[in-house]
Amino acid sequence: MSEITRAQKDEFIEFIAYxxxxxxxxxxxxxxxxxxxExxxxxxxxxxxxxxxxxxxREILAERYPEHGIIGEEYGREREDAEFVWVLDPVDGTKSFISGVPLFATLIALLHNGRPVIGAINQPVMxxxxxxxxxxxxxNGKPVSGRPACQLNEATLCTTDPIxxxxxxxxxxxxxxPPKTALYRSWGDAGGYILLCSGFIDIMCDPLMEIWDCAAIIPCLEGAGFKATGWKGGDxxxxxxxxxxxxxLHNEVMATLYPER
Structure with a gap:
């Protein structure tokens, strides 16, 4: 895990909210x-x-941290080999956005030496x-840690696109x-992770992501005490x-997906 000081974290957390x-x-x-x-x-x-x-x-970053790198979905990469790199997805879930479904969110992450150390998921309508x-x-400034693990047959499972x-x-x-869970819904996009961290659902799965889709989410999941792996069970x-x-519960999910392991 990349290390930054507590003072740096506090500074960056305040800044990412801004x-x-x-x-x-x-x-x-x-x-x-x-x-x-379009x-x-x-x-x-x-x-x-x-x-x-x-x-x-990008305008704000250029003023505040001109030496930092940027990776953005819409306007590409700048100084991506810098010690600190900001990863931007201004509207994750554009299909939800254009459909009036408030599951979209702004995703902003800070990488330190190539690893995500701080992430923000912001749903502006809600x-x-x-x-x-x-x-x-x-x-919204108050600690969250999801809800305790339950059995798979009691769990709510969400993904963005169920097919x-x-x-x-x-x-x-x-x-x-899905048949082994209590409830399966497509309450996905970044909003699904807000539901997960705040304790409304139990499992969130995204099978294919770009760096700007996942970089902000992972620090939020880890900070809330969730186990997050890829489909191969790794990082x-x-x-x-x-x-x-x-x-x-995560172990039950993986055992169901890969019963021969």
């Missing part, structure tokens, strides 16, 4: 049925909310801001998992996918 608030000012004016939608080269949607929010964050530093996690082919990656038997950040639950 970045989220500034991004929200750019996002909320575009939230509504008349939102203008398509990227891969046919995924993008809006002015995505672009304007990232522009604003006014929910989760910040984690791998040791503690807060929701996404990558749920079956690494030969996982995904079809076996979620390295694998760029997440299976998150409290132990021993």
């Amino acid at each position: 970045l989220c608030d500034e991004a929200a000012k750019e996002i909320l004016p575009h939230y509504g049925p008349e939102v203008e939608i 398509r990227k080269s891969d046919a995924t949607p993008v809006t002015l909310a995505d672009r304007n929010a990232e522009k604003r964050i 006014k929910q801001m989760v910040i984690g530093d791998c040791e503690t996690t807060t929701l 996404r082919e990558t749920l079956w990656q690494n030969k996982a038997d995904w079809s076996a998992l 979620a950040f390295d694998e760029r996918c997440i299976i998150a639950a409290k132990e021993p």
Whole structure:
């Protein structure tokens, strides 16, 4: 684990909350049925909310920490080999955003020597801001730690897209998992992790993520006491996918996905 001082953490936590608030000012004016939608080269949607929010964050970073690097979904990479690098997803869950579903969120992470050490998940419509530093996690400034592990047959399982082919990656038997849970819903995107950290659901799974999708989430999960791995059971950040639950529930999930292990 990359080490930064407590004073640095406190400074960066305060700053990341400020970045989220500034991004929200750019996002909320575009939230509504008349939102203008463009398509990227891969046919995924993008809006002015995505672009304007990232522009604003980059402006603030250039003033406050010009030596830091930036990796952003909309405007690429700068100084990505720096000691400190900010990873930006201004609107994670654009499909939810354009559909009026408040499961989208702004994701901002700080990497130190290539590893995520602080992350923020901000849902501006619901006014929910989760910040984690791998040791503690807060929701609107108050500590949260999810709810205690339950049995798999009592658990609520969420994912973003329940028919996404990558749920079956690494030969996982995904079809076996939902029937063994109490409730299975597509309350995903970044908002699903707010539900997880704040104690409303028990398992959150994302099978395919970019660095800007997962970097902010992992410090929040770790700080709230969740076990988060990838589909291969290894480091979620390295694998760029997440299976998150409290132990021993996480073990039950993995045993269901891979019964032959």
